[in-house]
């Protein structure tokens with residue numbers, strides 16, 4: 001049997017190779033490689049797509065989060081509430097600006113920040129909340145914004161896995177105060193290298209981020225504050241302009257695949273399927289099931305293989321490559337040991353880490369490949 005990868009970027013390139021190659025050649029011939037009209041064009045198109053006044057392109061999703069926090073003057077002494085069940089960059093950037101990430105547990109169904117827990121974690125030092133629309137599934141932004149307004153907190157949406165996702169008819173990244181996007185190649189809108197963007201309706205924040213991404217430059221060679229070098233290349237901007245036109249089609253293909261997985265994996269014992277929240281439009285950066293921990297197994301620890309690990313190994317042997325996002329939640333990572341979180345403290349996230357399994361998911365995944373995934377998964381659970 002042919003191997004099925006968790007994602008495959010070559011199939012997508014084949015479809016748009018001519019367009020991409022032409023656009024890249026043009027940029028190469030132009031001699032304008034950093035910033036310039038390609039980047040400005042992309043920023044305009046992306047702002048239109050997301051539905052914000054402003055878009056500031058930068059070097060990565062990580063930088064987008066860092067720049068957003070800097071633009072809000074969040075720093076030492078401040079607390080920022082976020083989820084422990086996410087890619088490290090979500091919390092890493094909070095630490096990078098000198099603030100303290102405060103991890104709250106997740107919702108068992110959506111794997112997103114539990115809004116019940118958010119309110120209890122707010123202190124006098126809390127400045128902002130960073131919800132992550134994990135795996136492409138939107139957070140209930142109506143409820144989150146209500147909490148934020150009550151306590152005068154800023155909301156920075158981590159949209160890295162959710163470009164095109166919607167909550168109540170609005171695109172994520174246009175709902176909170178600031179939206180942060182990643183164009184890492186495997187994201188829904190991926191460049192052919194690193195890239196990211198910040199979106200906002202706020203002119204002052206947009207201006208500040210523009211300066212911060214360019215060394216804090218005020219104009220010419222004058223600096224009032226220190227920034228970073230986080231610009232988007234013209235080549236990536238040209239590629240992203242082309243890919244943005246396909247994004248809705250690709251997201252629909254992801255939705256069709258997710259629907260098929262839902263249909264054919266329903267009512268299989270030993271696993272649970274992702275459940276979409278009413279009011280949202282999920283864009284399925286990942287399709288993530290739970291392989292339920294076997295009750296017979298006493299006191300599971302992170303060192304023992306979980307049943308999920310065994311199933312994953314069996315899938316691998318049959319040529320189906322799955323992924324585990326994320327095997328250890330951030331509050332228990334060695335890098336955050338100084339924060340003093342204990343195992344068992346954020347129990348839902350910890351259990352998710354032992355049970356989650358992301359099945360192959362990319363727009364070009366064929367029906368045959370999906371059938372093979374479904375067949376092999378059923379077999380591996382026996």
Ligand SMILES: *Cc1c(COP(=O)(O)O)cnc(C)c1O
Nearest residue numbers: 060061062087089090160182184
């Ligand atoms: C990918 C990702 C990031 C970081 O984006 P990069 O472009 O890789 O720096 C941040 N948050 C989440 C949730 C991500 O998945």
